[in-house]
Amino acid sequence: MKKLSFILAICLLTLGSADAQKCFQKGNVLLNPGVGLGSNYARNNGFNPSFFFSADFGVHDYVSVGPYIGSTFFGNRVNAVDFGARGNFHWWQLLDDKVSADLKQSQLELYATLWMGYELIMVRNVGSSGSFDIGFTQGLRWYPNSNNRFAIYGEFGYTPIAFATLGATIKIGK
DSSP: OHHHHHHHHHHHHHHHTSOTTOSOOTTEEEEEEEEEESOOOTTOOSOOOEEEEEEEEEEETTEEEEEEEEEEEOSSSEEEEEEEEEEEEOHHHHHHHHSSSOOOTTTEEEEEEEEEEEEEEEETTTEEEEEEEEEEEEEEEEOOSTTOOEEEEEEEESOSSSSEEEEEEEEEEO
């Protein structure tokens, strides 16, 4: 029991030591599970459940890169999987660093994403087909607490799986 209490105390101290000055900086690792809203697949015009996961690795104070994977379920016969890489430009951090006004960089993050990957559509009893896919989105993250380890995010535009993705961000690292 003492070991468990010690490990829990270390974890809480680690979570509390985040840099409260910036939402994003070089060295951050962001894990982003989410749910897609609406389908951007030309083969279907309705709402379908879709799930999305991405990871962003901060390679610069204003740039992150990482993989993504998403899946949409069209019904009992057709499923789609999209996977690839994405790059984010965290322009809100740059803007906040360059102007004298307080743009709430410790709570708000706006970014542009360029992604590219492969879309695989599988039809039961028929086969599968795939194609190269590329797109651009705008994203927003809001960090509701002062330790900046958890955020709520939304990405809008032509995302890999939907017209919009909503989810949570968990920051690990720096």
